[in-house]
Amino acid sequence: MGRWLDERLQFSELLRSVFEHPIPKPSNLLDYLGFATLFAFASQTITGILLATAYIPSAAEAYNSIKVLQTAPLGVYVRSLHSWGANFMVVLIFLHLLRVFYEGAYKKPRELTWLMGVILFLATLGLAFTGYLLPWNQEGYWATTVGSAMPGYIPVIGEYILRIMRNGLEVTGATLTRFYAVHMLVLPLIILLAFTPHFFFVLRQGMSVADKLEAAKRRGEDIEAKSIPFYPNVAFRMILLVVVVAVVLWVLAGVYPKSLGSPADPLNRNHYVPTPAWYFFGVYQLLKYFPGRLDVIAMVGLPLLFLIVLFGLPWLDRNPSHSPRKRPVALSIATVLVLGLIFLTYQGIRSVPKPLPTSGVIADPSYKADIDPIFQSRCVGCHGQSGGYSLDTYANVMRKNVIPGHPNASLLVKRIEGKVAPQMPLGLQPLSKDQIQTIKNWIKAGAKNN
Amino acid sequence: MTDEPGEKSTLADKSNLPRRRFLKAGIVGISGVLGIAYLGIIGRYLAPPAIGSDPLLPVGKADDFALDSPKLVAYKYGGIEQGVYVINTSDEGWIALDFHCTHLQCAVNWISAIKKFACPCHGGVYDMKGHVLGGPPPRPLYRRVIRIQGNSVMVGGRIG
Numbered sequence: 124m125g126r127w128l129d130e131r132l133q134f135s136e137l138l139r140s141v142f143e144h145p146i147p148k149p150s151n152l153l154d155y156l157g158f159a160t161l162f163a164f165a166s167q168t169i170t171g172i173l174l175a176t177a178y179i180p181s182a183a184e185a186y187n188s189i190k191v192l193q194t195a196p197l198g199v200y201v202r203s204l205h206s207w208g209a210n211f212m213v214v215l216i217f218l219h220l221l222r223v224f225y226e227g228a229y230k231k232p233r234e235l236t237w238l239m240g241v242i243l244f245l246a247t248l249g250l251a252f253t254g255y256l257l258p259w260n261q262e263g264y265w266a267t268t269v270g271s272a273m274p275g276y277i278p279v280i281g282e283y284i285l286r287i288m289r290n291g292l293e294v295t296g297a298t299l300t301r302f303y304a305v306h307m308l309v310l311p312l313i314i315l316l317a318f319t320p321h322f323f324f325v326l327r328q329g330m331s332v333a334d335k336l337e338a339a340k341r342r343g344e345d346i347e348a349k350s351i352p353f354y355p356n357v358a359f360r361m362i363l364l365v366v367v368v369a370v371v372l373w374v375l376a377g378v379y380p381k382s383l384g385s386p387a388d389p390l391n392r393n394h395y396v397p398t399p400a401w402y403f404f405g406v407y408q409l410l411k412y413f414p415g416r417l418d419v420i421a422m423v424g425l426p427l428l429f430l431i432v433l434f435g436l437p438w439l440d441r442n443p444s445h446s447p448r449k450r451p452v453a454l455s456i457a458t459v460l461v462l463g464l465i466f467l468t469y470q471g472i473r474s475v476p477k478p479l480p481t482s483g484v485i486a487d488p489s490y491k492a493d494i495d496p497i498f499q500s501r502c503v504g505c506h507g508q509s510g511g512y513s514l515d516t517y518a519n520v521m522r523k524n525v526i527p528g529h530p531n532a533s534l535l536v537k538r539i540e541g542k543v544a545p546q547m548p549l550g551l552q553p554l555s556k557d558q559i560q561t562i563k564n565w566i567k568a569g570a571k572n573n
Numbered sequence: 574m575t576d577e578p579g580e581k582s583t584l585a586d587k588s589n590l591p592r593r594r595f596l597k598a599g600i601v602g603i604s605g606v607l608g609i610a611y612l613g614i615i616g617r618y619l620a621p622p623a624i625g626s627d628p629l630l631p632v633g634k635a636d637d638f639a640l641d642s643p644k645l646v647a648y649k650y651g652g653i654e655q656g657v658y659v660i661n662t663s664d665e666g667w668i669a670l671d672f673h674c675t676h677l678q679c680a681v682n683w684i685s686a687i688k689k690f691a692c693p694c695h696g697g698v699y700d701m702k703g704h705v706l707g708g709p710p711p712r713p714l715y716r717r718v719i720r721i722q723g724n725s726v727m728v729g730g731r732i733g
């Protein structure tokens with residue numbers, strides 16, 4: 124069979140270049156992340172096609188079609204796999220990108236591989252973003268409304284871009300079908316078109332970790348002792364990594380099935396406050412640090428800079444060395460950026476309204492465990508930006524609206540009880556009686572930073 | 574594209590140069606025209622409807638709107654219920670405000686206790702006519718077309 128094909132296509136040489144590639148010992152699992160990403164994509168393709176057989180892309184039917192699908196246990200599981208799989212793919216491709224960066228594998232002669240990889244990365248984010256709207260639930264609807272509002276800040280053409288994305292000014296049924304087409308056809312096509320050369324380049328050039336060995340071999344050194352063959356040794360380890368990833372995915376999808384939530388309500392009768400998918404929390408949080416007119420920087424400037432750096436990296440970074448130790452500048456910048464992103468994401472997630480225990484008064488509450496979470500989830504969203512009444516840190520809480528020992532005299536309490544209008548949180552569901560009592564107990568006990 | 578090396582091609586080059594150039598230009602030109610034609614179709618097909626092209630639709634009875642108190646109504650179009658605050662103002666007559674915050678389009682809420690619109694996302698605040706009082710919103714709430722026909726309140730597309 125192999126010979127039959129080779130007679131016609133002559134590809135054995137190409138395959139030999141990768142299959143007989145010696146890989147330095149010990150081979151690092153992190154070098155297989157691209158392969159793991161490919162697995163995640165394959166899983167997404169399979170579960171996505173299955174979902175497409177049940178899903179109806181219309182504002183009137185989308186939610187119900189998923190609901191019907193969810194009546195069967197396997198339907199729940201497949202949807203959960205697809206949803207978890209999206210998270211896996213975003214994480215894996217990001218880790219793959221970081222690893223490639225760390226190894227300096229984007230440098231000559233692999234610039235084009237990197238370029239294709241960047242396209243794959245962006246297309247993956249695009250898939251995650253468009254897929255979020257498709258169930259037509261409250262979460263997805265409002266996250267898409269806010270997310271697609273951001274390009275509106277691009278000077279001059281912003282509004283047109285927004286309208287093209289949504290097919291109108293608002294997120295409507297026409298947006299849903301548009302996102303559906305992009306999610307199902309356009310982005311997968313882009314991924315295919317970028318992946319084919321990406322993969323071909325890797326076949327042609329081999330893994331970058333092997334470059335040194337290859338050079339040694341060309342010099343006539345004996346590399347036998349320092350290397351293991353790609354096939355079957357490294358290939359087997361790759362499959363093992365995929366199995367580990369797959370098992371974690373399957374278990375997570377089974378143990379934490381993705382809930383559908385309530386149907387999209389564009390009229391927002393329940394005063395739902397939008398939050399993005401967690402991997403977009405970095406941008407979400409960044410917005411809070413760029414108040415007023417400066418938010419254009421967070422919404423347009425930084426993403427643009429990010430794109431330029433990503434695409435231009437092989438040409439911006441002129442340091443020819445691949446070794447991490449000889450690239451202190453590049454690596455420090457990247458470390459700062461990654462830490463910053465992790466910090467922003469963490470902060471963003473922390474500030475999202477969490478389902479707090481709404482019943483049960485805490486007699487002896489601690490600021491950190493009981494009080495701060497209430498503030499973070501119910502107050503900081505609005506107050507984060509409006510100076511005088513910030514509740515994001517202990518110092519800010521204590522600035523003027525809390526009188527230790529005297530809950531009823533504290534403006535904070537008057538506001539959340541509605542004794543002083545307007546009642547807080549403004550225009551949202553008031554805090555529960557128990558939460559208010561808990562806060563009062565804490566103030567009564569001296570409003571300590573405990 | 575480079576020509577095949579060797580004697581043959583040198584020969585061919587000499588005799589057929591203008592012809593080859595013509596053929597090459599033809600390949601590039603024809604693919605270019607085809608590509609542009611399809612791009613044109615794609616662009617026109619995906620172009621969004623013009624701003625304000627939404628039809629006038631009834632959203633309620635004029636009697637149901639108390640003076641100077643905004644009421645959220647549903648403008649049912651595009652397969653969804655779009656949120657619009659309709660206000661019968663004492664000085665400016667009827668106005669309709671799109672209920673999306675102009676910052677990042679969260680839904681704003683009318684807080685009757687303070688007679689202001691508040692946005693729960695980043696704390697944008699607007700007065701009854703949609704002018705920004707505080708927070709990040711860069712411009713007033715968008716207005717929508719509004720007509721009173723008999724007792725029926727009709728709302729249309731966005732203005733501006």
Ligand code: FES
Nearest residue numbers: 674676677692697
């Ligand atoms: S969306 Fe309303 S203030 Fe940001």
